[in-house]
Amino acid sequence: MSETILKLDNVTKVYPNGTVANRDINMEFEKGEIHSIVGENGAGKSTLMKVIFGIERPSSGSVTYKGEETNFSSSMDAIKAGIGMVHQHFMLIPSFSIVDNIILGDEPTSGIFIDKKEAARRCQELSDKYNFELDVNAKVSTLSVAKRQKVEILKTLYRNAELIILDEPTSVLTPQETDKLFDQLRSFKEQGHTILFISHKLEEVKKISDKISVIRNGVSKGTYLNEDLSMQQLTNLIIGRDLDSDMNAYKTHEDFHNEKALVIKDLYMERNGKPVLDHMSFAVKNGEILGIAGVEGNGQQELVRCITGLEETAYTGDIEICGNRVNELNIKGRRDLGMAYIPEDRMGDGIAGSLPISDNLISTYYDRDDINNKVFMNSKAIKETAENLVKTFAVKTKTIDAAVNSLSGGNIQKVVVAREYNTNSKFMIAEQPTHGIDIGSEEFVHHKLIEMRNAGAGILLVSANLNEVMSLSDRIIVMFDGQIAGYFPNAKDVSESELGMYMLGAKHQTPQEIGGALND
Amino acid sequence: MTDNKNSKYSKNYKLSISNPKLFDAIKMTIAILIALAITFVILCLISKDPVNAIKTILFGPLSKKRYIGAVIESFISFAFAGLAAGVLFKAGGFNLGAEGIFIITGAVVAWIAASPITTSPILHPVLCYLGAMLVGGILMILPSFLKAKFGTNEMVVSLMSNSIYAAITAYIVRNWISTAQRGSVSSKDYLPTARIGYLYEPLRISACFILLIVVTIVLYLVMNKTKLGYQMRIAGTNPKFAEYSGVSAFRLSITTAVIAGVLCGMGSTTQLLTQTSYYTPAQSLVGIGFSGMLLSMLGKNNPIGIVIAAFFIKYLEQGAAVLYFVDGAVPSEIVSIVEGIVIMLISSQYFLRRLRERQLLKEGLEEHAE
Numbered sequence: 091m092s093e094t095i096l097k098l099d100n101v102t103k104v105y106p107n108g109t110v111a112n113r114d115i116n117m118e119f120e121k122g123e124i125h126s127i128v129g130e131n132g133a134g135k136s137t138l139m140k141v142i143f144g145i146e147r148p149s150s151g152s153v154t155y156k157g158e159e160t161n162f163s164s165s166m167d168a169i170k171a172g173i174g175m176v177h178q179h180f181m182l183i184p185s186f187s188i189v190d191n192i193i194l195g196d197e198p199t200s201g202i203f204i205d206k207k208e209a210a211r212r213c214q215e216l217s218d219k220y221n222f223e224l225d226v227n228a229k230v231s232t233l234s235v236a237k238r239q240k241v242e243i244l245k246t247l248y249r250n251a252e253l254i255i256l257d258e259p260t261s262v263l264t265p266q267e268t269d270k271l272f273d274q275l276r277s278f279k280e281q282g283h284t285i286l287f288i289s290h291k292l293e294e295v296k297k298i299s300d301k302i303s304v305i306r307n308g309v310s311k312g313t314y315l316n317e318d319l320s321m322q323q324l325t326n327l328i329i330g331r332d333l334d335s336d337m338n339a340y341k342t343h344e345d346f347h348n349e350k351a352l353v354i355k356d357l358y359m360e361r362n363g364k365p366v367l368d369h370m371s372f373a374v375k376n377g378e379i380l381g382i383a384g385v386e387g388n389g390q391q392e393l394v395r396c397i398t399g400l401e402e403t404a405y406t407g408d409i410e411i412c413g414n415r416v417n418e419l420n421i422k423g424r425r426d427l428g429m430a431y432i433p434e435d436r437m438g439d440g441i442a443g444s445l446p447i448s449d450n451l452i453s454t455y456y457d458r459d460d461i462n463n464k465v466f467m468n469s470k471a472i473k474e475t476a477e478n479l480v481k482t483f484a485v486k487t488k489t490i491d492a493a494v495n496s497l498s499g500g501n502i503q504k505v506v507v508a509r510e511y512n513t514n515s516k517f518m519i520a521e522q523p524t525h526g527i528d529i530g531s532e533e534f535v536h537h538k539l540i541e542m543r544n545a546g547a548g549i550l551l552v553s554a555n556l557n558e559v560m561s562l563s564d565r566i567i568v569m570f571d572g573q574i575a576g577y578f579p580n581a582k583d584v585s586e587s588e589l590g591m592y593m594l595g596a597k598h599q600t601p602q603e604i605g606g607a608l609n610d
Numbered sequence: 611m612t613d614n615k616n617s618k619y620s621k622n623y624k625l626s627i628s629n630p631k632l633f634d635a636i637k638m639t640i641a642i643l644i645a646l647a648i649t650f651v652i653l654c655l656i657s658k659d660p661v662n663a664i665k666t667i668l669f670g671p672l673s674k675k676r677y678i679g680a681v682i683e684s685f686i687s688f689a690f691a692g693l694a695a696g697v698l699f700k701a702g703g704f705n706l707g708a709e710g711i712f713i714i715t716g717a718v719v720a721w722i723a724a725s726p727i728t729t730s731p732i733l734h735p736v737l738c739y740l741g742a743m744l745v746g747g748i749l750m751i752l753p754s755f756l757k758a759k760f761g762t763n764e765m766v767v768s769l770m771s772n773s774i775y776a777a778i779t780a781y782i783v784r785n786w787i788s789t790a791q792r793g794s795v796s797s798k799d800y801l802p803t804a805r806i807g808y809l810y811e812p813l814r815i816s817a818c819f820i821l822l823i824v825v826t827i828v829l830y831l832v833m834n835k836t837k838l839g840y841q842m843r844i845a846g847t848n849p850k851f852a853e854y855s856g857v858s859a860f861r862l863s864i865t866t867a868v869i870a871g872v873l874c875g876m877g878s879t880t881q882l883l884t885q886t887s888y889y890t891p892a893q894s895l896v897g898i899g900f901s902g903m904l905l906s907m908l909g910k911n912n913p914i915g916i917v918i919a920a921f922f923i924k925y926l927e928q929g930a931a932v933l934y935f936v937d938g939a940v941p942s943e944i945v946s947i948v949e950g951i952v953i954m955l956i957s958s959q960y961f962l963r964r965l966r967e968r969q970l971l972k973e974g975l976e977e978h979a980e
Contacts, residue, residue: 400853422856431854439854442847449843453855456840466835 095121095253095284096142101151103137111137113308114151119253124275124285125313126295129305129328130500130528135288138305139255142286143175144168155253166195174246175255178526180238184231189213191230192245216247220277235385236267243274254278255286258526260294262386262554265590272298290529291557292324304328329530337536337561338582342544346376350413351428351517351548352397355608357407359392366392367405368572372607374548376516379539381563381581382552385593389572390552391434394521397550398431399424412516425454430515432506434522434552436499440506443495447487448476450494451509475512483508484534500531507535511542518542518549524558536562556586567607568592575599577607634910637962641955645948652947657940663933667945670932671925679814681921681928683884686822689920690877691902693829693913694870699903700833700911701866702846705753707768709899710775711874713891714749715742717779719879720797720889721787723804734803735883742875749775750871754863764863772899779891789888797889806883818880822917825876829913842866846911874899904953923949 096119103112111134119125129135140146142153144162153160155171162168165175182191189210197204198212213226222240230238239259246254256275260268275285275298289295295302302319304311304327311327319327352374359367366389374380384390395401397409399421409416412428419427431454433439441450452461452472461471476490483504487497494505503524510518520539524532539562543549553559559566560581568576568589576592576599578584591597646664653660671677691708698705718741728734753768780795789798806816833839841862845852853859878895886894905923909915923945930945955961 420856420858421854422858425856433854438848439850442844442851445843445847449840453844453851456855457837462837466831467837467840469835 092120092122094118095156097154098138098142099152099154101138101141101148101153103134103141103146104149105137110308112141112148112305115305115308115310117303117310117313119284119286120301121252121284122279122282123300124279124287124298125301125303126287126289126299127303127305128289128292128295128324129311130307130498130530133305133328133528134308135305136257139175139257139286139288142168143173143255169249169251172250172252173255174243174249174251174253176239176242176246176257176259178258178261180242182230182238182241185229187229188224188226188233188241188244191241192226192248196249213244213248216244220244220247220274220281222274235262235387236264236270239263239271240274251283253284253286255288257288258290259287260289260291261525264385264593265556265586266594268294290526290532292321292328296321296324325529329528337540340537340540340544341564344377344544344546346546349376350374351376351411352550353408353410353608354397355408355410357393357396357405357409359396359401359403359405361392361403366572367396370407370569370572370574371605372567372574372577373609374517374550376548377543377546378564379543379549379551379562381559381566382550382569383556383559383566383589383593384554384569386554388569390521390569392572393569394431394434394519394552397519398429425513425515428516430454430510430513430518432510432518432520432523434525436503436506436525437495441494441502444493446491447480447485447494447497447505448472448490450505451476451479451490451512454509455513479505479508479512483511483538498528500527503527503535504531507538511538516547518547519552520549521552522554523551524553524555532558556589560584560586560589565607565610570595570598573598574604574607577604579606579610633962634956638952638956640962641952642948644955645951648951649944649948652944653940657937659937663937663940666933666936667926667929669929671928673932675812676814677928677932679812681924682819683814683816684928685920685924686818686884687877687881688898688901688905688924689822689917690825690873690880691898692905692909692916692920693826693902694873694877694899695902695906696909696911696913696916697829697833697842697866697870697873699906700846701842701862702849703754703863703866704763704765705750705768705863705867705870706765706903707750707753707771707775707899708870708874708902709897710768710772711746711750711871712878712895712899713772714775714779715746715875715878716882716889716891716895717782717787717797718742718745718875719882720783720800723800723883724787724798724888726801729803731803731805731807734801735806735879738804738883739876739879742879743872744875746871746873746875746878747868748871750867750874751864754860754867758860758863776891783889783891792888794890795892799888800883804883805887806880816884818884821876821880825873826913826917833913838865877902904949907953907957 098115098117101112101115104110115138127135127138137146141148144165144167155173160171189206192213193209198208199205210226217224217226222244224237224240224244230241233241239262243254259271263271278285287295287298296316299316301313302316302324303313306328350373354373355371357367357370358365370393372380382390392401396405399416399419411424414427416424416427437443452475461468461475473490480487480490485497485501485504485508487501494502497505507523523535523539539549539551551559551562563581566578566581566584566589567574570593575595576597650660650664653663657663671681691712694708719738722738722741723734727737752771753764756762756767757764783797784795787797788795806818808814808816833842841852841857844855845857845859845862849859877898881895881898882889905916905919908919926945926948927942930942933940934942
């Protein structure tokens with residue numbers, strides 16, 4: 091009936107490290123539809139997008155765009171052909187204005203000069219046409235995350251993109267902002283644009299899509315009309331089995347005598363003369379998960395760096411881990427007191443990519459007695475430890491000697507979590523513990539966190555994923571602008587939209603209410 | 611895929627180029643063959659008898675015991691320089707200061723060797739070694755220390771320290787231990803007790819050879835079996851990960867610098883006490899420290915690989931020297947071409963990549979089909 095804009099025929103992509111990311115993928119995209127691609131992270135969605143957008147070349151198979159086989163040698167060719175992509179991590183220069191960012195690489199000129207006026211006029215026109223509510227002369231650095239995303243989308247429209255790929259666009263947005271984005275996407279659709287939407291959040295996929303394609307393990311599991319597919323079926327297609335989402339069912343409630351794993355008192359830190367942590371006080375008790383919700387960039391990273399001892403900027407206030415003041419200790423000293431840490435930047439901080447899995451599984455306790463003899467490290471014990479962890483955490487690998495970066499994102503995260511789990515710590519910081527990993531691994535990581543909680547560890551969960559915070563936490567703190575904007579002593583009693591109001595700064599509790607975060 | 615499915619690791623040991631170690635070995639072999647082929651082409655242009663010439667380069671050193679003896683004697687100090695660089699690079703350091711340490715520890719050796727502090731022919735060389743190792747170990751710290759305390763750039767400081775140490779050495783030799791016998795700036799002759807004798811003279815095997823083997827084995831064990839080696843591995847692969855894991859970057863860089871400095875001291879002592887009878891700062895040890903870095907590249911920071919590479923290069927140099935002896939038309943520098951090409955090829959990320967990718971593609975698909 092309607093015309094096919096993009097067609098994939100037997101697309102196969104094998105990476106140099108031997109990973110088969112896509113295998114014989116056949117898909118068709120029709121003009122003017124919102125088509126979601128879902129699947130676990132190792133499943134190969136991102137690779138498929140890169141193939142479509144010309145960043146990667148398929149090892150075999152073909153991509154047909156508007157009836158012609160594409161042979162993009164770079165994303166520039168894709169852009170010229172009318173494909174736009176909004177990456178998960180924005181590609182904007184903060185010190186440039188919106189116009190400058192949009193025209194970068196495709197500047198309109200008059201003579202030898204850039205015709206700024208014309209550029210600004212066209213950008214503003216586009217922005218108004220699609221109802222973006224942007225002042226195109228504003229600097230990107232002054233914009234909120236949601237607005238920056240709009241700039242990215244505007245950039246693709248400026249280049250006349252007919253097919254727009256959105257890679258995890260909602261991961262940085264609050265629920266309210268997500269709704270707005272969806273309205274916008276629908277209006278694009280009405281104007282004849284085709285939207286390729288990639289997300290882990292299945293509710294959102296259900297809400298926005300016309301069609302849904304599922305990829306599992308690099309193989310296409312078919313394309314379905316949204317209305318033909320229930321949530322249950324979708325989950326089944328993605329991971330090949332049912333998933334249980336109610337984490338509360340796994341929680342046990344033992345009394346750990348109100349002992350505190352972490353106490354933060356009046357933590358204050360400035361950067362460039364602006365407070366990034368503004369007199370925060372709270373405590374994490376043993377046997378509980380304290381969730382910190384908030385839009386990224388509201389001081390969560392700085393907070394975690396202060397607690398772990400990696401922060402180099404001076405701060406004031408007290409940090410106590412397992413009853414000891416740790417302000418003067420480095421990360422090693424804090425780890426020795428019983429701190430474990432799942433870092434947000436898994437590839438940058440959490441692993442040494444080219445080293446074997448076994449080396450990566452012991453890094454935070456390599457000097458422990460059980461894996462060392464007098465002079466040499468006990469390679470037999472290391473092997474046993476690593477093999478046990480790989481087994482318990484269901485890391486998908488042939489051998490513990492494989493380089494850790496040959497694994498998929500979810501499996502790498504399992505390695506990181508397995509290692510921190512094995513430190514037997516009383517206090518765990520889980521920073522975006524499931525960011526960008528597949529649902530199966532996510533569920534697994536959640537279970538392990540609850541297991542640690544039940545065994546009496548205090549867990550500080552910092553996550554931009556509201557569902558995660560709400561389903562795991564016992565108590566919740568919302569951070570806004572370096573402050574505790576809201577404190578909820580009972581995570582079960584708070585709704586998503588309520589949290590959203592605090593995350594956006596629309597609501598702020600009184601100091602008495604917030605005080606409970608430390609004293610409850 | 612006829613693998614025995616019960617043994618879950620059997621596949622890993624299959625001989626295939628997806629095994630990185632084997633791939634490296636194949637890459638190295640092919641690189642050497644290409645380098646030799648190019649050398650042969652050049653020999654065709656300049657030599658009347660190119661076949662014989664390449665034969666001489668390859669097998670000349672084996673034709674006489676004293677030729678192979680010369681290789682054995684000269685490769686030891688070279689190998690120490692390679693080991694020093696290997697230790698630094700393995701831990702991710704950017705310290706390029708081995709050259710300066712070689713030169714300045716040479717002054718220490720010359721001073722002790724010319725001083726009548728003992729009459730024992732065993733104790734005297736041992737004291738030379740200890741002196742050079744001590745001074746080398748201490749001075750090598752400078753770039754790491756300045757980096758930690760003042761945030762300076764390790765590479766810049768280490769390169770500058772090379773010049774500074776060379777200048778200090780020239781000052782020491784000229785003003786404290788020089789002799790009027792020779793025109794150039796050089797030290798007094800070493801006392802006979804300081805010279806290192808041979809254990810097996812025809813092949814010029816001395817105690818230094820045994821020292822090298824022991825040191826190589828110890829280093830291999832340290833780098834692969836100890837906590838220090840583990841720290842070096844993770845810091846060398848991802849310094850942020852090492853920091854996150856609680857490895858002190860400062861302590862590690864100081865430790866590896868000390869070890870490297872000690873190795874440089876061993877190298878300079880070996881070189882001077884076996885191959886010279888007095889120390890000429892502008893000549894005796896120049897270039898060894900820098901060549902060591904190339905060796906660590908050839909040997910992939912693996913102590914055993916480094917020692918083999920050192921032997922290989924000195925062997926080729928000897929082959930070229932023999933060739934020059936029989937065919938004056940071919941300068942012995944011809945061997946630098948081999949060295950250069952091999953280093954270029956094995957350090958290239960792209961060399962043979964297609965071959966490897968094709969193999970991986972095949973294996974990846976097979977595996978997937980299982």
